[in-house]
Amino acid sequence: MPEGHTIHRAARLHRQRFAGQRIKAWSPQGRFVDGAARIDGATLSDVRAAGKHLFYEFDPLEILHIHLGLFGRFRGFRGDGPPPTEGTRLAWTDGESTLYLAGATIVELIDPEDEERIRGRIGPDPLARRGDDLDRLAASLSRRSISIGAALLDQKVVAGIGNVYRAELLFLVGIDPRRPAQELSESDVERLWDETTRQLRLGEKAGRIITVDPADVGAKSRRSLDRSERLYAYKRDGEPCRRCETLILSSEMGGRSIWWCPACQG
DNA sequence: GTGTCATGCGTAT
DNA sequence: TACGCCTGACACG
DSSP states (O other): OOSHHHHHHHHHHHHHHHTTOBOEEEOTTSSSHHHHHHHTTOEEEEEEEETTEEEEEEETTEEEEEEOTTTOEEEEEETTOSOOOTTEEEEEEOSSEEEEEESOSEEEEEOHHHHHHHHHTSOOOTTSOOTTHHHHHHHHHHTOOSBHHHHTTOTTTSTTOOHHHHHHHHHHTTOOTTSBGGGOOHHHHHHHHHHHHHHHHHHHHHTSOOOOOGGGGTOSOGGGOOGGGSOSSTTOTTSBOTTTOOBOEEEEETTEEEEEOTTTOO
16 A cells, blocks of 8 residues: 555556546545546646655646545546445546545645645655665765664655565665664665665555565565565564564554564664 | 554644 | 544454
8 A cells, every 4th residue: 555656656557547538526525526626627637756645737737636644545447436435535537447536644736836845845766766866865864863764764764665665675675773874884875775766666566565585485476475475574573584583573663663683684 | 333453644742 | 752634454242
């Protein structure tokens, strides 16, 4: 569900499916009636993702800003699809496909300047790489007197990482989440950023988070991994590390639970 | 049916 | 640090 990979995937799929199409929009739940009326009959011209934010641009110009929060979810259907659930805030169709959105924290129409403001307050996005990302990340980490585990959940540090990726990425690069962000070496930061980019790209493609190397669980391919085999650390407290059998630990960090292997993540 | 939990985040204290 | 907000899935009786 909604970490950065989900958001970028939604942008890509919705652009493919609906860009250039005239949209009929409504709000089954009734909490976005006015907004839906403003995009009803407009043509979707572009869909952009930035970290965990989505921006849908319409012609005549309207910008729909969506943030899925913890529970937000899209559901897409060929044709009309089933009736929307009670919580469906926004529904639209172009006649060929139907899209439902429920549970999102933010569903609003904004001005272009608002989009810029939102983009300006988030950090480098591993799924929208720019040349200076690594420098921005290193500079940002060197300024923070918090643990790397807490830093990774801060969207100003990296835009798009959530609680699953934070645990998994730190496992993959062998860094203890409790280590002070400032103390990471240049090469630690570089490895972390490369792994972040790699994993989010894989997640965007697959539509789910799978970080485990199939060889570590005796499987042949990533696709064949069972749901219970896809992650190394997240929610595995008390279970043996998939690489060294040491029991996975957990604690609170940055207001959320985190899990790590005390042996692999020195 | 009820209770709990969740891949988020802003605001109040 | 706590709480509220958004919804739905699943465990439990």
